[in-house]
Amino acid sequence: MAGCGGGSSCDSGSCGSVDAGIAQQDMAISASLGRIKNKLLVMSGKGGVGKSTVSVNLALGLANRGYKVGLMDVDLHGPDICRMLNLTERLMDAKINKDGLLPPMMYGDNLKVISLEYMMENRDDPVIWRGPLKVQAIRQFIADLDWGDLDYLIIDAPPGTGDEPLSVAQNIKDARAIVVTTPQEVALADVRKSLNFCKHVKMDVVGMVENMSGFVCPHCNNTVEIFKSGGGEKTAKDFGLNFLGKIPVDPKVVVGGDDGAPYLSSTSESPATQAFYQVVDNVEKVCAKQKVSLAMAESASSCGCGGSCNPDTCDC
Numbered sequence: 001m002a003g004c005g006g007g008s009s010c011d012s013g014s015c016g017s018v019d020a021g022i023a024q025q026d027m028a029i030s031a032s033l034g035r036i037k038n039k040l041l042v043m044s045g046k047g048g049v050g051k052s053t054v055s056v057n058l059a060l061g062l063a064n065r066g067y068k069v070g071l072m073d074v075d076l077h078g079p080d081i082c083r084m085l086n087l088t089e090r091l092m093d094a095k096i097n098k099d100g101l102l103p104p105m106m107y108g109d110n111l112k113v114i115s116l117e118y119m120m121e122n123r124d125d126p127v128i129w130r131g132p133l134k135v136q137a138i139r140q141f142i143a144d145l146d147w148g149d150l151d152y153l154i155i156d157a158p159p160g161t162g163d164e165p166l167s168v169a170q171n172i173k174d175a176r177a178i179v180v181t182t183p184q185e186v187a188l189a190d191v192r193k194s195l196n197f198c199k200h201v202k203m204d205v206v207g208m209v210e211n212m213s214g215f216v217c218p219h220c221n222n223t224v225e226i227f228k229s230g231g232g233e234k235t236a237k238d239f240g241l242n243f244l245g246k247i248p249v250d251p252k253v254v255v256g257g258d259d260g261a262p263y264l265s266s267t268s269e270s271p272a273t274q275a276f277y278q279v280v281d282n283v284e285k286v287c288a289k290q291k292v293s294l295a296m297a298e299s300a301s302s303c304g305c306g307g308s309c310n311p312d313t314c315d316c
Contacts, residue, residue: 028143029171036150038287039175040206041168045190047159050211051180053257055156056084060264061280063110067151070104072141073115074168075158076134077127082117086260091119101146114141131163138167161197169201176204178244182212183227188235195239206286207242208232209279214248216271223248223271242286245279248272
């Protein structure tokens with residue numbers, strides 16, 4: 001049987017049932033994703049670059065502007081999103097809706113959140129999973145949650161190019177990447193691997209963010225360079241990508257994440273606030289521009305002239 005890995009020992013009835021279940025889940029995934037305009041995978045080549053901080057504050061920045069936003073934590077071995085947002089709900093307390101879907105956690109009016117921590121009885125238990133279980137968890141995050149209509153789905157991935165980002169690429173075909181780096185050369189070397197991963201799986205890249213670019217003095221609020229900076233911008237230029245912005249190190253950002261009160265959930269004004277919102281601005285602009293380019297490409301491909309005609313005079 002096609003799609004069966006059981007060989008001659010496989011019971012054809014059970015294999016048919018598994019195939020039917022996968023097909024049904026595929027349809028649920030397609031239906032869910034069809035209601036989401038922009039799917040953005042936030043990734044990095046190495047750990048410790050502040051990728052989850054960027055994910056959370058990007059989601060909050062967009063939600064603060066009135067967009068309907070989802071935040072999906074696919075860092076399955078080290079989920080932190082619930083703690084960073086101080087979300088304490090448990091799946092066991094949730095009620096399935098009339099369509100058989102589970103509600104995501106809510107942060108304010110515009111932000112829906114899912115993380116493996118939502119499903120764990122004890123959030124300090126380790127997640128000891130191999131690839132197939134991780135793939136299935138990500139598929140369930142998409143298929144079984146009531147995401148509704150979203151303007152943006154922000155997907156926070158673990159560092160590297162393993163099962164989780166690959167599963168996102170395979171199951172969310174129109175996902176686009178935001179790659180986070182820090183100014184150090186070792187981080188930039190790893191981020192180039194992330195960019196080549198995107199090229200390999202044919203995932204468009206929205207752009208790059210350079211995090212920890214300078215330090216915001218808690219006394220005078222000025223930004224001081226503590227590492228060399230500009231490496232992220234240069235790498236973006238080398239790859240012909242959009243540079244979305246530099247975010248300085250601000251102690252308040254770290255405290256906010258530890259306390260479950262992310263930076264952009266407050267009204268605090270600082271260079272870091274301005275930098276985060278500059279990234280939000282650029283993400284909005286690039287996503288809108290890429291949507292227009294994609295629509296034009298699809299229109300050209302459906303044209304009998306192959307897109308070489310004059311759209312004002314062509315009747316095909």
